Every structure is written in structure tokens, then in C-alpha cells.
Amino acid sequence: MRARIALAGLAVLALTAAGCGAGGDESSIVGKESLVIGVKPDQPGLGLKKRDGVYEGFDVDVAKAIVGHLKGAGLLPEDVTVRFMDAPSSDREKLLQSRKVDFIVASYSITPERKTKVAFAGPYYVAHQDILVRQNQTGIRNVRDLAGRRLCAVDGSNSDDRVQKERGIPITPVQSASYSECIEKLKNNEVDAVSTDDLILAGFAAQPDNRNLRVVNARFTDERYGVGIHKTDIEGCEAINKAITTLYQNGTIPKLLNKWFGGTGLNLQDATSVPQFEGCD
């Protein structure tokens, strides 16, 4: 009899184990008790770590709104703890693959190469390469007007190549170490224009002491900002897509864009409808 009981017990165990396997997927962000979200630490307007260690910016607010929606939809526990951490551009794929962060909202462009390593929910915003000039500079309206001008060229960025090499517009590149340095040079009349993603430019222009700068709305590329997530977490990716859809439908994302980038000259009228998603698989 004991042997039989053992056998029956084994059967029950096997069935229970089999039953459990069907439901939960422990590798998804859905249902996690605590989340780590990667954001930029040094991008004013998008993701900036303040002196007290608190992160702020459009990306940070979008991340919070996504978490809020997931909680409301019952996909995250009400008392989920959220921690933000630095996600520098060069480490983003690594952070996701090693599961050091659960997802990344850090002006992270969706590209086919990156998609071989990570998955993307969204885009939550389609950024465009754009041009930042001094308020009184009226001669630059589109990318062709950069011909013969001094354009800031940041080491390790291909923004100037996109103007010079890809579009064949002859510019005078002025090397700089960072975009912050470019902004200083622009204010000091050492360059005529700075060109990179519109939100990055608008983030700088929105700072109180940069009010004499404005975004031109030249828009000559599409940079689709996605929410990076582990490649196998299709469930989490689809849940975030649903969140982004709702955040556009209820006007949250347009409102956040206005909060962070309003008054910089950046045209936000075209960003009121949800962008075309990349798809999670």
C-alpha cells in the first residue's frame, strides 16, 4: 500500500508541476514585485540624475506612467517598488541581456541591429534629427541651409555624418566632446548650429539659461524611441505596447511632451497620435 501511495503522490506531484508550468513565466516583468528601469543620467529634459540622486525628465515620466498603467491593469502588484538606474548608451543591450534592468526608457532608438539582441516595445515617440540655432538666427530653415555653416560635431556621434556624408551638404565641422559643450559653443557664437535628435535639442533649449536657443523643426530622419526589454519577454513587451496605446489615447504622453519641451520651438502637434509599433517578436 505504501508503494502505491507513493506512486499516487508522485502522479499528483507530476500533475501539479505540469499545471504550474502553463501559467507563470518568471522571466517576464509582468507580475514582478520590484522593477529596475534604466534611464539616461545626463540628458536634460529626457533623463537627468539630480544632486539628490532623483531622476527626472520625459523618459522618466513615461516610464512611471507605463508602470502606473501596468498596475492599473493588474499586471504589476499595487505595491511594486521601482528603482531607476543609469543606462549609458554603450551599455544598454548588455544591461538588458544580463537582466540587470527590467526595461530601458532612455532615448533608445529602435534599429534592426539592436533588435537582434533585445526587443522593443513602442516606439513611444518618433524623434527626428533636427537643428538647434540661436533665437535670432533666421537663415537656417532646413538641412540644406546648413551648407557652408559651422556645425558642431560630437566625437563618437554620427549626426554630422548624416548631414555631410549621407546628404552631401558641405558643412564646417567643429569638434566637441559632448552636446553640452556644443550648446556652450552655440551660445558663444563658436558654431552656427547643433544637430541631433529633436528631443535632445529641445531638452537643452528648455533649460532656463538656454532660452535664447530654438529648435528649427527641420526633421530629416526618423529615430524611433522604443522601450528596450529582454528579447524573450514578449508578454512584458506587449503589455508595455498596450500601456503606450492608452497613454496616447488619454493624452498623457502629449501632455508630458508639452511639460518638458513646450516653448522650445519644437513642433509637438504631430506627436498626438500613437506611433506605429515595432512589434514584439
Added chain:
Amino acid sequence: MTMPLPSPAQTAQPNAPAAPAPPAAPPAPATSATPPARGLLPRLPRLPRRLRLRTVPARIRAWTALTVVAVLALFGVTWTAIDDATEGLRVIGRTDGPQVVATGDLYYALSNMDTQVANILLLGRNQIGGGREEALRRYEESRNEAGRALLQAADLADDAAERRTVRELLNGLSEYERLAAEAMLLSNREYVLGDAPDSAVVRYRAATKLMRLSLLPKAYNLTLESGSNVRRTYEEQHSAVRNGRLAVVVLGVVTLGLLVGLQVYLAHRFRRILNPALLAATVALTVLVGLAMGLLERAAEDMRVAKEKGFNSMLALSRARAISNSMHGDQSRYLLDRQEADTYAQVYLDKAQSVLYTPAGNLNTYYQGLSKAAREYPGKADFLGFFGAEAKIADDKDVRDALAETIKRYDGFQQQDRQLRASGRVEHLMNDVAERFREYDDALVQLTRIHRRTFDAAIADGYAAVNGWNYALPGTIAAVVALIFVGVRPRLVEYR
């Protein structure tokens, strides 16, 4: 077999004086009048006689009952697993799956409407490539198709956000039609080919912006969303079937063990070699478990093939086709609206790269990278995008050949695009470019058709596997239970 034998009470064999309990007997030997266990559990209330299994008939009854319960449980898990398989096949193969693919047509229809309006403006009253009437006919056709696909999408929308998207699409579509109608009206006059009046172009600019920034993304996301519902159902049903199969194996082994145990016990107790009814029940059950396992394996595999080799590719390729069509429309818009030409060239490149990605910052580099990819495939496939994903899963020759042909024709189309941008001539667009696009589109449809066949075959095979089981399973189980009773009853009768 039912020859009268000495009753169990008289079996005082020299080598088994106290009727040795079977290996798994309860602690109290049935023939012993005073259970030795009593001393260990003095305070427990006495159990009813039958439950204490002290006598041989009580044990036989208990064992039989346990066996029948196991048989019924086996019936339950097998039934559920087959039901899960049928449901999975139904959702992927008959209802949601094909419907999701149909909503993919929404994007195609919408982008084709937009292309035809651009063509109408380019043409004016000039008669080239079918002329205004033909473009108008295609516009109407696509509008009807969009309406149909939108109804499908409304039917599939299963939460508030999706329903709202459908509603926004309906509203947006009527706004688009209004703008398009104005633009077309303003262009209904004599002018040089490609030189539409500014008023018409301005109106069209607003229409196509609405299409590009609002309607097309929403249509695309709707298909993605309902596709993700199918994925979820598939994963639930597929793992339910696999777990069900495991449950059938485990319960099958347990039940067969009980049946064999009963057989052995009776043989030992009643000095019979075989109980034919129980033997028949055992054989029937063995066959049943074997067949059920095979069937569930086959149904799970059919579901997998239908989903991964059929549905996924059908959906991805229908997206590639829709995006290609809207790329073709960007060529018209590029020629029509010189002010926005840079934007249309840019979105053209972005779309081209989502179809087949090769690193390129401008169209010229792209044409070169694409030609190289087309030359090398199928020997080498280092490109990404929709065709890259397709190349990755193309493991049979049919698909590889069809994909190679598609990429070759896609390259042909792009080489025409290079010439079009050099010439800037509307005639070129309406004749050579349109011709190459049709060739490419046909090849893409052929490739999709291969996946459609794989999909249909897998679904049909899955249905064939589960067909008839709703009768065979309960029938066999009823027969097995009857056989168990037939086998056990005469033994119990001996005690009356």
C-alpha cells in the same frame, strides 16, 4: 477460468500460513482477527468494517474502486487535453488566426487609397497607365476593402483601448476621405503631367499626413495587438496540450499499474492464472493511452507548425507587402509634392529598410547593399528586416527559392527607383516602376501562399487527428470500466 476452487478461507497453505499480504497491503493482515496495529493507535475510533480493509472482499472492492477512479481521472485528463487541442486548432486555424491576417489587409487598403489619390493628382486628365479613371476605380476598391477589414478589426477588438482605436480609425478615415475628395476635385482639370495645382497638393498634404501619422500606425498596431492575442491563446493551448499529454502518461501508468496489481492480487488470492476481462481492460487501456499520446503529440506539433511556420510568416509577409505598397506610394508623393520631397525620400528609405535591412544612411548606399544581398542569397543571408526574419526561418527549399525570387524582384524594383529619382518623370513611375512593383508584389504573394498552404495543411492534419475522439474516448472508457466489473464481480460473488 471460473472453475470452482477452494474458498479463500480454506487456503491454509504450508508456505503461506497467514496469507502473506501482497506487497502493498495495509498494515493489518486481513485474515488476522486481532489487528496488531491496534496497540499503536488505541485511541482512534473504530473505522467502519469496510474501510479497514480487513477482509479480502473489502480489499478487492477498495482496489477496484481505486482503479475505476483512476480510469475515470484518465478519461478526464485525456478529454481535457484533446479539448484544449481542438480549441487551439480552432482559434489559430478557423477563427482569430485568419481574421488577424485579414485585418492586416486594412493597412494595405489604407495605404493603397493614399497611393491612388497621389496618382490621381499626378495624372490630372492625362491618359497614362489606365489614367484617372483606373486610379479612381482602385481608390474606390481599396476604400471598400478598408471598410471590410475595419469591420473585422472591430469584431476582434477585445478591450477598451482596441475598441477606441477602431473608433478613431473610423473617424479618421472619414476625415481622410473628405480631404482626399477635395484634393481630387481640385485636380480634375487640364495640366501638365505631374504638375498638379498647389491648392490640390496642399489639401493632399494634409490628407497624407493624417494617413501617415495617425491612420496607418493605428491600423498596424491593431493587427499587432490582435496577433498578440492569438500568440497568447496559442501558448496557453499549446502548453495545456503538452501538460495534458504528460498527465495522460502519468495517470496512464498509474492506472495500468493498478489494473495489473488487481490482476496479480486476484491471481494470487484465487489461484487463477489470468482474468480475461481484466486482461482485456488492460490491453484496451494500454492501446488507448498509446493512441492518445500519439494524438496529442501530433495535434501539438500541428499547432506549432501552423503558428510558427504558417501564421507568423503570413502575418509578417502581409505587413511587408503593405509597407512595400506604401513605399510605392511614397514614390508618387515624392514626384507630386516637391516641398515635402525630402520627407518622402526619407520615409521611403525607412520603409525599405524595414522590409530588407542593410546598413545604409542614404538611398544610394541602400541600392548597393540590396543588390549585393540579392546576389548572395540564399548562399548568404546577412540582412535583417522582414526578409531577414523570413530567411532565418526558411528551412525548406520551396520557401528559400520563393524568397530568393522575391528579393531578386525587390532589387529590380529598387533599381527602377534609382532611375526614377534621377529622371523624376511621372511616365517612368506609371510604366516601368509600376511594372517592376507588380512583379515584386506577385513574388511576395507567391511566397505568402507557401506559408498559407503549410498553415492549412497543419490545421487540417490537426483536425484529422482529433476527429472522432469525442466518441472513441468515452466508448473505450465505458468498455474498460465494464470489463473491470465483469472481471471482479465473480470473485466477490464467491464470498456471498
